[in-house]
Structure formats: structure tokens, C-alpha cells
Amino acid sequence: MKEIKIVAKDLSIYYGEKVAINNMSIDIPGYKVTALIGPSGCGKSTFLRTINRMNDLIPSFRHMGEVTVDGLNIYDKDIDVVNLRKKIGMVFQRSNPFAKSIFENVAYGPRINGLKAKGQLEEIVENSLKKAAIWDEVKDRLHDSALGLSGGQQQRLCIARTLAVNPEIILMDEPASALDPISTSKIEELIHQLKESYTIVIVTHNMQQAARVSDYTAFFYLGELIEMDKTKDIFTKPAKKQTEDYITGRFG
Amino acid sequence: MKKRRDIPGKIAIGLTGMSVVIIIAIIVVMFTVIIIGGKDKFTWEFLSTFPQDGMTKGGIFPAIYGTALLVIIMAIAAVPFGTITAIYLTEYASEKSVIAKIIRFAVRTLAVVPSIIFGLFGLGFFIKFVGTGIDTAFLGGNLHWGQPNILWASLTMSLLTLPVVIVSVEEAILTVPREYREASLALGATKWQTIKKVVIPGSLQGILTGTILAVGRGAGEVAPILFTGAAYYLATLPGSLSDQFMSLGYHIYIMSTQSSNVDQTMPIQFATTLVLLLLTFVLNLIAVVIRVRIRRKQYK
Amino acid sequence: MEELSKEEKKKKRKNKEFVFTRESLKKKFRLSEFLAEKVISSVAFLSIAVIVLIFIFVFRETLPIFQTKDSQKASTEQIPTSTNSTGGELKQESYGGTETAEPASNAPLKQETYGSTGSETPASGGEKQEQYGVVTDSNLAAMETSMPEVHDTARESMASQYNENQSALRTLASKDWQPVSDRPRYGLLPLILGTLKLTLIAILFAAPIAIMAALYSSTFAPKWARETIKPVIELLAGFPSVVIGFFALMVMATLFQDLFGYASRLNSFVGGIALSLAAIPIIYTITEDALNAIPNTYREASLALGATKWQTAYNVVLPAATPGIFAAVLLGVGRVFGETMIALMATGNAAMISANPFDSIRTLSATIGAEMAEVVFGDTHYSILFLIGSLLFIFTFALNFIAEFYIKGKLMKRFQGKS
Numbered sequence: 001m002k003e004i005k006i007v008a009k010d011l012s013i014y015y016g017e018k019v020a021i022n023n024m025s026i027d028i029p030g031y032k033v034t035a036l037i038g039p040s041g042c043g044k045s046t047f048l049r050t051i052n053r054m055n056d057l058i059p060s061f062r063h064m065g066e067v068t069v070d071g072l073n074i075y076d077k078d079i080d081v082v083n084l085r086k087k088i089g090m091v092f093q094r095s096n097p098f099a100k101s102i103f104e105n106v107a108y109g110p111r112i113n114g115l116k117a118k119g120q121l122e123e124i125v126e127n128s129l130k131k132a133a134i135w136d137e138v139k140d141r142l143h144d145s146a147l148g149l150s151g152g153q154q155q156r157l158c159i160a161r162t163l164a165v166n167p168e169i170i171l172m173d174e175p176a177s178a179l180d181p182i183s184t185s186k187i188e189e190l191i192h193q194l195k196e197s198y199t200i201v202i203v204t205h206n207m208q209q210a211a212r213v214s215d216y217t218a219f220f221y222l223g224e225l226i227e228m229d230k231t232k233d234i235f236t237k238p239a240k241k242q243t244e245d246y247i248t249g250r251f252g
Numbered sequence: 253m254k255k256r257r258d259i260p261g262k263i264a265i266g267l268t269g270m271s272v273v274i275i276i277a278i279i280v281v282m283f284t285v286i287i288i289g290g291k292d293k294f295t296w297e298f299l300s301t302f303p304q305d306g307m308t309k310g311g312i313f314p315a316i317y318g319t320a321l322l323v324i325i326m327a328i329a330a331v332p333f334g335t336i337t338a339i340y341l342t343e344y345a346s347e348k349s350v351i352a353k354i355i356r357f358a359v360r361t362l363a364v365v366p367s368i369i370f371g372l373f374g375l376g377f378f379i380k381f382v383g384t385g386i387d388t389a390f391l392g393g394n395l396h397w398g399q400p401n402i403l404w405a406s407l408t409m410s411l412l413t414l415p416v417v418i419v420s421v422e423e424a425i426l427t428v429p430r431e432y433r434e435a436s437l438a439l440g441a442t443k444w445q446t447i448k449k450v451v452i453p454g455s456l457q458g459i460l461t462g463t464i465l466a467v468g469r470g471a472g473e474v475a476p477i478l479f480t481g482a483a484y485y486l487a488t489l490p491g492s493l494s495d496q497f498m499s500l501g502y503h504i505y506i507m508s509t510q511s512s513n514v515d516q517t518m519p520i521q522f523a524t525t526l527v528l529l530l531l532t533f534v535l536n537l538i539a540v541v542i543r544v545r546i547r548r549k550q551y552k
Numbered sequence: 553m554e555e556l557s558k559e560e561k562k563k564k565r566k567n568k569e570f571v572f573t574r575e576s577l578k579k580k581f582r583l584s585e586f587l588a589e590k591v592i593s594s595v596a597f598l599s600i601a602v603i604v605l606i607f608i609f610v611f612r613e614t615l616p617i618f619q620t621k622d623s624q625k626a627s628t629e630q631i632p633t634s635t636n637s638t639g640g641e642l643k644q645e646s647y648g649g650t651e652t653a654e655p656a657s658n659a660p661l662k663q664e665t666y667g668s669t670g671s672e673t674p675a676s677g678g679e680k681q682e683q684y685g686v687v688t689d690s691n692l693a694a695m696e697t698s699m700p701e702v703h704d705t706a707r708e709s710m711a712s713q714y715n716e717n718q719s720a721l722r723t724l725a726s727k728d729w730q731p732v733s734d735r736p737r738y739g740l741l742p743l744i745l746g747t748l749k750l751t752l753i754a755i756l757f758a759a760p761i762a763i764m765a766a767l768y769s770s771t772f773a774p775k776w777a778r779e780t781i782k783p784v785i786e787l788l789a790g791f792p793s794v795v796i797g798f799f800a801l802m803v804m805a806t807l808f809q810d811l812f813g814y815a816s817r818l819n820s821f822v823g824g825i826a827l828s829l830a831a832i833p834i835i836y837t838i839t840e841d842a843l844n845a846i847p848n849t850y851r852e853a854s855l856a857l858g859a860t861k862w863q864t865a866y867n868v869v870l871p872a873a874t875p876g877i878f879a880a881v882l883l884g885v886g887r888v889f890g891e892t893m894i895a896l897m898a899t900g901n902a903a904m905i906s907a908n909p910f911d912s913i914r915t916l917s918a919t920i921g922a923e924m925a926e927v928v929f930g931d932t933h934y935s936i937l938f939l940i941g942s943l944l945f946i947f948t949f950a951l952n953f954i955a956e957f958y959i960k961g962k963l964m965k966r967f968q969g970k971s
Contacts, residue, residue, distance in 0.1 A: 052438060054434060054437065054438060057433075057434070057437070059346050059347070059348070069572045070572035070573070071572075072572045072573065072574060072577065074572075074577075076574075077579075078574065078577075078578055078579050079577050079578075079579065080577050080578060080579045080580050082440055082441070082442050082580070082582075083440065083576070083577050083580065084577055085437060085438055085439070085440045086439070086440030087440075087572065087577075089438065089439070090434075090438035092431060092434065092435065092438075094431055096429070096431035096432060096434070096435045097435075098432060098435065098436075098450060099453075099454070108436070108439060108441075108449070109439040109440065109441075112436075112439070112440070112441045112442075112445045112449070113440070158435070161435075161439065162438070162439065165439050165440055168572070258860045258862065260862055260863075261860045261861060261862030261863070264767075264772075264862045264865070264866070265768070265772045265862070267764055268764040268765065268767045268768035268771075268772060269768050269772065269773075270764075271760075271761045271762075271764035271765040271768065272765045272768050272769065272773075272781055272785075274761060275761065275762075275765055275785055275788065275832055275836075276781075276784055276785070278788075278829060279784065279785075279787065279788050279791075282791070282795075282796075282799050282829075285799065285803050286795070286799065289802075333595055333598055336591070336592050336595040336596065337595060337596045337598065337599060339592055340592045340593055340595070340596035341596065344589065344592055344593060344596075345596070354600055355596055355597070355599055355600055357956060358599040358600040358602070358603045359599045360952060360956065361603055361948075361949060361952050361953075362599060362602060362603065364883060364886050364887070364948055364951070364952045365606065365890070365945060365948055365949070366886075366889070366890020366891065366892065366917055366944055366945075366948055367793075367890070367891075367892060368890065368892040368917045368920050368921055368941070368944070369606060369610060369890065369941055369944060369945050369948075370606075371920075371921075371924075372610050372613070372920065372924075372937075372938060372941040373605070373606045373609055373610055375613075375924070376609035376610055376612060376613045376938065377605060377606075377609040380613070380929070381609060411602055414598075414599065414602070415599075418599070442582060442585050443585065443588075443589075444584060444585050444588040444589070447588075468790055469790075471792070472790075472791075472792025472793070472794065472795070473792065473793070474792070474793070474794045474892075474893050475793075475892035475893055475917070475921055478892075478921055478924065478925060479924045479925050501792055501794040501893075502794075504794050504795070504798050505794050505797070505798075505893060505896070505897065508798055508801055508802065508897065509801070509896070509897055518802075521798065521802070522802075525794075525795055525798050525799075528792055528794070528795060529791070529792070529795050532790050532791070532792055532795075533787065533790065535790075536787055536790035537787070540783050540786070540787075544783075
């Protein structure tokens with residue numbers, strides 16, 4: 001039995017005149033990893049950024065249809081975007097730690113929520129770093145600049161930073177695309193651990209990665225959802241020809 | 253293949269190159285002449301003592317002090333306002349907003365309005381309108397603020413240097429990576445929290461550059477303070493905001509044009525000019541260095 | 553942390569289950585957010601406000617000369633302000649010229665402070681009075697000979713601000729600038745012509761040199777040279793104008809006089825060359841930006857056809873950048889037109905109409921700079937100086953407006969291939 005967490009219904013997204021997503025519906029299950037795959041420009045990243053309303057930052061962005069989380073329309077007028085984003089964290093393609101210390105990076109979220117007590121902050125930072133499987137590597141240099149970490153460490157730090165806000169859903173936009181294989185496998189391992197307590201949606205270019213980390217896979221093409229199913233089904237017996245062509249590497 | 257002889261090209265390169273040489277030569281000559289003219293008088297004693305004997309002897313300490321005070325008060329007024337305007341233009345106003353366009357036009361206009369107009373404005377607005385208004389309202393018409401003083405001169409100067417600050421800060425804010433803003437917002441920070449904790453810390457160098465450039469500009473300008481607060485000679489240092497002050501630039505102007513014995517005080521004039529030139533030169537140099545560093549960061 | 557039991561995880565989930573509810577995500581009013589936005593937006597309006605205020609307040613001070621009915625007000629205003637000008641002890645110097653206008657009703661306290669500072673700088677004060685007197689004499693003499701006919705009726709009622717303003721207005725178009733005399737004449741013509749002459753000389757010198765230098769550094773110079781030339785020339789922009797003025801007054805004036813052997817040491821030629829030093833960095837920077845803004849494809853297309861660097865520059869780059877260069881020259885004009893200190897120090901400040909570049913001139917801005925400190929606040933002369941300020945402001949505003957919109961529009965069109 002799967003519980004559905006995120007639902008998009010008849011969703012269309014425009015940037016000015018350009019259609020980025022065309023009348024798409026999708027159900028994303030909770031406490032699973034769902035991978036969004038497809039060639040570049042297919043709308044998968046756009047959809048991801050729609051879930052935590054990061055697209056609001058783009059002036060020409062418009063949408064039709066609705067996106068609900070736990071049945072709540074997140075584009076409702078009454079919704080507080082700031083609080084929504086606290087509950088739907090995001091990890092970006094390029095690791096983007098602030099030019100602050102490791103500690104301050106992780107403490108950033110709790111601090112902006114008004115948490116000042118040093119003890120509590122330390123506890124949250126430690127827990128988050130542990131959950132992101134980077135604690136052992138950085139515990140002795142928490143107050144060094146985060147920019148001194150390696151790419152893979154930076155990305156895990158960004159995950160820790162996201163976890164520190166205690167989100168419900170984590171969106172990952174090609175989190176390992178810029179990393180070496182060892183760092184990538186560490187991130188993938190981490191995703192495995194995290195799905196126990198978080199709903200994870202991950203955009204990836206890398207089909208092996210999708211196959212390795214995800215429970216469900218959705219294939220996007222030209223702004224439409226072609227098909228979505230259990231990952232092992234998509235990769236073994238895709239229902240649509242386009243999906244098959246893509247995963248066998250015939251285009252994209 | 254034989255290399256083509258490009259005579260017009262050679263001439264063009266020669267002429268244009270010579271223009272560069274002329275400009276640089278002028279700069280070098282100005283520097284050299286002023287250094288040579290002023291170096292003998294350029295001593296610690298000159299910098300640290302008051303003028304004596306009807307300004308024919310002694311130092312220029314009050315002018316240095318007055319200039320410093322002027323630019324400090326000016327910076328206190330111009331830097332926050334300039335920074336906030338830059339933040340509005342980069343973070344709050346959308347690219348197509350008409351208001352933002354008008355503000356940008358106003359900023360550029362401010363940058364080209366002749367400095368003497370600022371002086372007139374300072375006189376008409378700060379002294380005669382605000383100052384006299386304060387005197388009438390709170391001091392029962394006693395003359396206190398309705399006359400030239402260092403506060404009005406500094407505020408006048410701050411309007412003149414406002415565009416300098418705005419442009420520098422804006423440039424620096426644009427170098428703060430978009431990824432930082434997104435990361436902050438995705439963590440549930442509000443816009444203002446993001447600006448406060450990510451954008452402003454990330455553009456501190458730009459704010460610093462803007463401040464230095466503004467100070468350099470303010471230290472050198474004379475026209476705006478001609479009739480808003482600068483004084484020819486004062487026996488005491490300005491002790492309050494309602495005092496007049498001496499300034500390096502005004503000192504040079506007065507000494508070289510209105511002094512009773514221009515020739516006798518020539519070394520003083522050259523040395524004063526040297527002080528002002530060095531001051532603005534060093535400030536500009538620092539700003540250029542920081543700016544180059546910011547730009548490198550941007551392209552990395 | 554791996555050892556969390558299944559049970560615990562379940563529990564954790566359960567607690568989280570109701571996170572996305574309408575209540576928990578209800579829109580919040582954040583006071584700091586609201587205030588920040590409001591404060592920031594209002595501060596950003598300051599620049600606009602300053603422009604408007606400059607216009608209002610500079611113009612406001614010119615109003616008295618246009619007032620025909622409110623003459624009473626204008627003359628009453630003169631009394632307190634003339635008190636102002638001698639009241640504060642520190643102001644004694646710059647307003648020394650108004651000393652005689654001080655009414656007897658002055659507070660004893662002020663008299664006292666005035667007296668004490670007066671003794672401190674007797675030499676300079678006396679000096680200034682003397683100068684003042686000389687000017688007046690010569691002006692009087694000049695006026696007597698040149699134009700006696702305009703004032704014959706109005707002269708009787710000297711006390712009336714109204715008449716004074718009327719006659720002042722009538723003299724605006726005359727050929728004499730003699731504000732300090734018994735019969736002041738405020739002819740702006742010599743000032744305007746002087747300013748134009750000075751601007752012309754300065755731009756004729758600055759524009760070719762600056763544009764050629766920009767062409768060199770953007771087109772011909774090797775990379776290292778470009779990266780040195782630009783900041784060095786921009787350093788010239790950091791030279792305070794009073795320093796350039798001083799250099800012109802002390803060094804250039806003497807040098808040029810030795811070279812050309814003309815009569816008056818300070819003249820529009822010296823001033824023009826000095827002013828061009830202020831204009832060069834502006835013209836250079838904007839021209840260089842305009843040249844660099846030409847898409848590289850233009851250059852490459854031309855070079856690929858076998859054109860030399862110079863042919864490319866002359867036939868492709870320069871024409872494409874013309875509007876930008878025009879804007880650069882316009883802004884250079886604006887800079888020269890309004891520059892005060894250099895004009896004040898290097899042009900001789902004699903308001904005369906002459907086509908000879910080696911004659912002295914007096915510019916609009918220098919007139920304000922030189923005379924504002926000596927006028928009685930609120931009188932006709934004062935208002936006329938503000939009128940000159942308004943003219944300068946309107947002129948530079950218009951220049952900037954043209955540079956900004958007309959030229960930008962042209963550039964846009966050109967690069968979008970519509971021309």
C-alpha cells in the first residue's frame with residue numbers, strides 16, 4: 001500500500017509565452033524515493049521547483065491546475081510560502097554552501113527560525129550532520145569555512161543544512177551530477193537512509209542512479225509525463241515506446 | 253605569402269596610441285609637478301599644526317580635520333541610503349518595473365548634476381528651508397541651524413556621492429551568486445532574512461568600495477561646500493554639527509586665488525594640494541584594487 | 553543513529569503526518585518583513601525625491617525676481633537673512649561683504665561675537681573689502697559709459713524690491729554682467745557665451761584624445777596594456793577638480809603664456825585645456841564601454857573577410873558605436889558645462905564677450921561659486937544666481953535625458969538589426 005504525498009492535477013506551467021509543463025498529472029508516494037528522469041528541457045526540474053514554489057522567484061512564471069501536498073493546495077492564496085519551504089527542503093545541482101563556517105551553514109535554518117540557544121543549536125547541527133553522514137569527516141573542524149570542503153562533502157553538508165530545518169519532503173535537483181563516483185555513491189547511500197523518514201523526489205540525468213536509488217520513476221518528455229511506475233518495472237518493461245527509447249539510450 | 257603593408261593601420265595605431273600616451277603623460281606630469289612643489293613643506297609638522305600669521309605660515313591641521321569630519325558625516329548619511337537603494341534596485345524591484353527605471357534614471361542624473369547645483373540646493377534646502385525651519389519652530393527664531401555649518405555641508409555632499417555608493421553596491425550585490433539566495437529561500441528564510449544574512453554579507457566589499465570612492469569624491473569636491481559650511485580660517489576646530497569647518501579643497505582654492513600674497517604661500521599651496529591629491533589618489537587606488545578582486549570573484 | 557527501531561521511525565512519521573494542513577501553513581504576517589520592504593522602497597525613492605527637491609528648491613530661491621505683487625515679502629525677507637549672514641561668529645569671513653547691510657537692531661550678543669572674530673582675521677577681511685571695492689568702481693565706470701538709458705525711470709525708487717526685480721529682469725538679456733554696482737546689471741549673455749566658448753575649447757581638445765585613446769585600448773592594445781590603461785585613465789577621474797584647477801592656475805597658465813605669449817595669463821584657453829582633463833576620463837570610459845559593447849561577431853565577420861584591424865575598427869566598430877560615443881561626448885559636455893572650481897580658478901573670471909580664445913571669460917557656474925558667498929541672502933543678485941543654477945540644472949538634466957533615452961533607443965535598434 002502506498003500513501004500518496006504529492007499530487008499534481010492538470011498542471012501547466014508557463015515562463016512568459018513558453019510552455020514548460022503541459023497539462024500534467026502525477027501522484028508521488030510518501031516515504032519513498034521518486035526519480036524524475038528525462039532529457040534536458042523536459043520540465044522535470046521545473047516540476048521539482050514547483051513543489052516548493054521556488055519558481056515564484058521567476059517573474060514570468062505562471063501556472064494552471066493545482067499541486068497538493070497531503071491534500072492541501074500549496075498554491076492556495078492562504079499558503080505561507082516561507083513556512084511551506086521549511087517543510088519542503090531542496091538540494092541543488094551545484095552544491096551551494098554559504099561562505100560561512102560548516103557549523104553556521106547547518107545552523108542557518110534553525111537560526112532564521114529564531115532558535116538562539118547555543119546548546120540546542122549544537123545538538124541540531126550534530127544530529128543533522130550525522131544524518132547526512134558527514135559528521136565524522138567534519139566534527140573536528142566545524143568552525144572552518146564550508147568552502148574548504150570537497151564537492152561531495154559540500155553536497156552532503158547542503159543536505160545536512162536542509163535536514164536541520166526538519167522538513168517533510170526533500171527535493172533533490174541532480175544532487176550528484178557534478179560529483180565523482182565515490183562521492184556520488186555516498187550521496188546515493190545517504191538517500192537510501194533518508195527515505196525512512198522523508199519523502200524524497202530526485203531529478204537525475206543518470207539512469208543508473210535512478211535505478212539504484214529510487215522506488216518509483218517518472219519519465220518526462222517535452223513537458224509531459226510519459227509514464228510513471230515502480231522503478232524496477234520502468235526499467236524492465238516500460239509501457240511506452242518513448243520511455244524504452246530513452247532508457248535504452250536511443251535518444252536524449 | 254608576403255605580409256601586407258598596412259599604412260593607414262599603422263598611422264591609426266600610432267595616433268590612438270599617442271592619445272593614450274598624452275593622457276598618461278599629463279597625469280604623470282601633474283603628479284610630478286605637485287610632488288616637487290609640495291614635498292619640502294610636506295612634513296608632519298605641516299600636517300599637524302594650525303595655520304599662523306594670516307595663513308602665511310604653519311600647517312593645515314584644521315583643514316585636514318574638517319575634511320575628515322565632513323567625509324565621515326557624509327558617509328554616515330550616504331552609505332546606508334545608497335546601500336538600501338541598491339538593495340531595492342537589485343532585490344525588490346522587478347526588472348521591468350517603471351519605478352525602478354525612474355530611480356535608475358534619477359541616480360544617473362544625480363551623478364551628472366554639476367556639483368555647484370548641489371551647493372545651491374544645500375543652501376536653498378538645508379540651510380534656508382530645513383535650518384531656518386528648525387530655528388523658527390524650536391529656537392524661537394534664534395539663528396542657529398539656518399546658517400552654513402558642517403552638518404549641512406556633509407548632507408549636501410552625501411547627496412552628491414549617493415550615486416557613487418549606489419552603483420558600487422549594486423555591482424557587488426549582483427556578484428552574490430543566485431545559488432546562495434535560492435539556498436537560503438529553500439531553507440525557509442524570508443526575503444529580508446536572505447538579504448540580511450546572505451546578500452549584504454556577500455556584498456560587504458562592494459559597500460566598502462562604494463564608501464571609499466564616495467569619501468574620495470567628497471574629500472575632493474569644493475563647489476558643494478562653498479556656501480554650505482566651509483570657512484576660510486577658523487581659530488578652533490569644529491566642535492559641534494552647527495559649526496563651520498575648514499577643508500583641504502577650499503583651502504587650496506582660497507589660498508591660490510584670494511590670498512593676499514599668493515607667491516609667498518606657494519609652498520603651502522603646493523603641499524596642501526599634494527595632501528589632497530595623495531588622499532584621493534590612495535582612496536581611489538584602494539577602491540580599484542578591491543573592485544578588481546570583486547570582479548575576479550565574479551568570473552571565477 | 554542507524555539504530556532507530558522501526559517503531560520509533562513509525563512514531564516519528566506519525567508526528568509529522570499532519571504537517572501540511574491549512575492551519576500550519578496559514579499565511580503569516582511578518583512585521584519585520586513588511587517594515588523592511590516598506591523602508592527599503594521608500595528610501596529608494598530618495599533619489600527621485602532629491603532630483604525633484606533640487607529642482608524645487610533651486611527654483612524656489614529664484615522666485616522673488618519673478619514676483620511682482622509679493623515685493624513686500626521679498627524685502628522683509630532680506631532683513632532677517634542679512635542678519636543671518638553676520639550673526640554667527642564663524643560666518644564672518646565668507647559673508648564679509650554684507651557687513652554694511654547689518655541692521656542696527658541686531659542683538660547685542662551677536663554684535664559681541666562678531667566683534668571678537670572680526671579682530672582675529674583683520675587682514676583677510678580687509679583684503680576682501682578692498683577687492684570688492686575695486687570691482688565696484690570699475691563696474692560703475694563701465695556702466696556709466698555703456699548703458700544709461702534702461703533705468704532712468706525706475707532708479708528713483710531704489711528701496712523697492714519690486715522695481716529692482718523688474719529692472720533686473722529687464723537686464724537679463726543685456727551684454728553686461730555687473731551685479732555689484734549702484735545700478736546692477738545682470739546680463740547673462742557674456743556668461744552663457746563664455747561658458748559655451750569654454751565648453752567648446754575643452755571638448756575640442758578632450759573628445760578626440762579620449763575617443764582615440766578608447767579606440768586604442770579597446771581595439772589595438774594588447775590585453776595587458778588594456779588592463780593597465782583603463783584604471784590609470786580612470787584615476788584621472790579621481791583627481792579633485794580643485795587640484796586640476798590649481799595645476800592650471802599655477803603651472804599651465806604660466807607655461808602657455810610663455811608658449812603663446814598672450815596678454816591675460818588666465819583665459820578660456822587655459823581653462824578649456826584644464827577642463828578637458830576633467831572631461832577626458834568620462835568620455836574615455838563611456839566610449840570604451842560603447843566600443844566593447846559591439847558584439848564580437850561584427851568584428852569577426854569583418855576580420856574573416858580579410859579586413860585589417862584598422863579597417864574593421866573604422867568601417868565596422870566605430871559606426872556601430874557612434875551613438876555611444878555621441879552619448880560620451882554629451883556627458884563630457886555636461887561635465888565641462890557645470891564644472892565650477894576649474895573654471896573659477898583658471899579662466900580669469902572676466903565677463904566679456906569675445907571670440908578670442910586667449911581672452912578671459914566668466915562661466916555660469918563660476919559666477920555662482922564666486923558671488924554666492926558675497927551676496928545678501930534674498931536680494932535680487934542672490935535670486936539671479938539661483939536662476940543661473942536653475943538654467944545649469946535644466947541644461948544638464950536635458951543632456952542626460954538625451955544621452956539616456958534617445959541614444960539608448962538607437963543603440964538597441966541597431967543591435968537588434970532594425971536600422
